[in-house]
Amino acid sequence: MTIPVKKLAHAGDLPLPAYQSEGAAGLDLPAALGPGETLVLAPMMRALVPTGLVFQIPQGYEGQVRPRSGLAVKSGITVLNAPGTIDADYRGEIKVALINLSVESFAITHGMRIAQLVIAPVTLSALVETAEVDSTVRGSGGFGSTGTATMK
């Protein structure tokens, strides 16, 4: 599938996001801060980080903004609203809501790959109001209702 992508001025000469391996699911998203710019995230602070990218996602698909596991494990940096949802009809800049869950400050530099975007199909549903729903074995059980014999 082809997706048109527009680069905004502050992306400068950053390359378009790319799959980093043959089977990668996510396109790594860059921080587009402007050349030489740095954004420091203090512990427990969050920031909406620009990517400098506008995607034209085809109808019937969405973009999911997910954390990168390396940043999460090594530095406690994750996506606050993971997975962020990029609607097919969104024509604004994709931004990444990062939060620093570590006890140390983290410096985000221009071009750093801060998150990844997975393009996924969406099933659009028509809701039909009904007085009754059918019955199932699970019924209304949830929130740890299964396996209670072994759960403490």
Ligand SMILES: O=c1ccn([C@H]2C[C@H](O)[C@@H](COP(=O)(O)OP(=O)(O)OP(=O)(O)O)O2)c(=O)[nH]1
């Ligand atoms: O991590 C994200 C999440 C969302 N968006 C953009 C694209 C998305 O299509 C739009 C709206 O996102 P969402 O529906 O999650 O936010 P909302 O709080 O419901 O805002 P809205 O009322 O604009 O839908 O914001 C981002 O750039 N990054």
Ligand SMILES: [Mg+2]
């Ligand atoms: Mg919304």
